[in-house]
Amino acid sequence: MYQYDEIDQRLVDERVEQFRDQTRRFLAGELSDDAFRALRLRNGLYVQRHAPMLRVAVPYGLLDTRQVRKLAHIARTYDRGYAHFSTRQNVQFNWPALERVPEILAELATVQMHAIQTSGNCIRNTTTDHFAGIAPDEVVNPFVWCELIRQWSTFHPEFNWLPRKFKIAVNGAANDRAAVLVHDIGLLAGRAADGSVVFEVLAGGGLGRAPAIGQSVRAHLPWQHLLTYVEAILRVYNREGRRDNIHKARIKFVVKAFGIERFRDEVEAEWALLRDGPGTLTEAEVARVSARFPSPTHETFAPDDERAQTPSVDDPGFSRWLARNVHPHRVHGYAAVSLSFKRAGVPPGDVTAEELHAVADLADRYAGGEVRVTHEQNLVLADVRRADLPVLWQALRGLGLATPNIGLLGNIICCPGGDYCSLANAKSIPIAQAVRDRFDDLDYLFDIGELDLNISGCMNACGHHHVGHIGILGVDKAGEEWYQIEIGGAQGLQASLGRVIGRAFAAEEVPDVVERLVQCYLARRIAPEERFIDCVRRIGAEPFKQAVYEHSDQPGGPDTRSLAAV
Amino acid sequence: MSTVISRAGLIPDLWQPSEDGSFIDAQARRGIAVAGETPAAEVAAAVQARGAALVAIRIPSFADGRGFTLAHDLRRHHGYGGTLRATGGCLPDQAQDLFRCGFDEIALPEGADLEVWLRTARGFSDAYAGNLIEPQPLFRRRTG
């Protein structure tokens, strides 16, 4: 990750002192609940169902092992010994005491971490591809651009009190692994004919209520203009975003109300006033920021060098792990490895302090001391020599982190839901566990093939249910927890939003419903290569609806329409 | 009379409110009051029409950030060079950002703790993004 200089460090330290003072004023009764709420949110501190929740920023998902160990230390000292990876590449602690949060932030600052702008109506953590920098299909390494946006958006004096939260994602590869189409601003980095970096700028995407796919505002933005263009969009949004209705306050509603042409005109008019001004990026700054990312050293192997090959291991478990959890690397002889945090009996994305330490040790030994958090709530070691894969696999298996389910139905994305979150309509973690348990058989999982199943406990869609091939949404019906099922969603450049298949289900019905959807797919796919989502796209939702509802006991069940409007 | 602070600290309130909601100072210059959600072009036109030397922007609630952009727009896009004052519901923790967006002064809410306002207004030693106090973004000052 980017190494702070003394100015970066000083600003983070000053933020800790500011929050210490705010907490003191609040506890002394000098700051109203409302005011403190807004201020603590901008430091990642929610008050949840049982206790405060602290969301720590992991800029673009990148951690070094010193930071991982610090997170373990915080989990042990200030929490109940575990932490949770969020779907926005951040880390959450579920049980810190409010009075001790300034101390936690001070500890984080010692390893160049913070919780700045991880919640509240401001610009949030910029996210990106978890294979950034190593993916063979990469065109532009997005990290530098993410960091430039991070610095620009941190403490931006004008944009800290927006109508609603604001999320930016950057992708620089042929495949989109950053979900740029469902962000307030999505940036697709590419190269102009002369090799220089250009961005396609999308705006107005988002999950949550009224999910929308981002629309193109500018097709080719030369890199020098990245920050001024983003500034222009933010300014138009801060002026025009709705503040009378929190449910219509995201930028997507401005884009929708204006239409993309008028929205673009407003942005371009604003940008014309900023263009080539002091906010224009310089080569010197891009070089400075790049140089502050440690550059991994790779051994150079000849094409036929045996040490560049994956050693064979006579164990089907190893082959499965290679097939699902090991990913290609742009450097010959290297691979990226996913650590699956989707396990029996553990909420998706939860990690203990001991596991964090163990992962840090493995990362130091085998992966250049770097760990990445993915939006699928797993970890990635991005720089592993192929020769080390067998021993790493053994070690991960010993930790229970080698389940070969990346991309499969077992890799469920799931928000904290009703067990923790005060906004939830329904629990989500027990649903994830019930579905996971139903599909515990690896042969069966491999036969089903790629299938994303995402669960959110309410319309805020932190579990990204709209872009799951199967999406599950918790809804409240007369005080009871029900679950709506969507199919047909997908992330990536072919992103699509799932559609509700019909009436909602009780919790205990959900695994059966998923099973019927899967059976329907298996019966109708033309070949094993046709994935669930491809099949839904080819044959439409109707056969799936029939499969689900024709055996259903209550075809008339709770009214779908009113649920759909929840 | 309000308690008014600037970046330099406590300052005298030079402006007398008059009955129609506008302001006047000892040299008989005029000031106008506008709501934070008013479009900048409208405010700029009112400044022109009334020869205003003070614009007091009323921030309806600390959570409503339009006043920050309005101040920016008046300064940067409409060339307003008179005094910009923030009134209404802002928090001491916002003072530094208000100044950075182009406000010269803040009329403190009733019962405000002056010491807290003065302290928080100096909370951060620098800012990444360019702004009305320091137009050069940090990166230009870092790398020349």
Ligand code: SF4
């Ligand atoms: S989707 Fe809803 S229930 Fe789940 S974490 Fe987000 S706000 Fe909470």
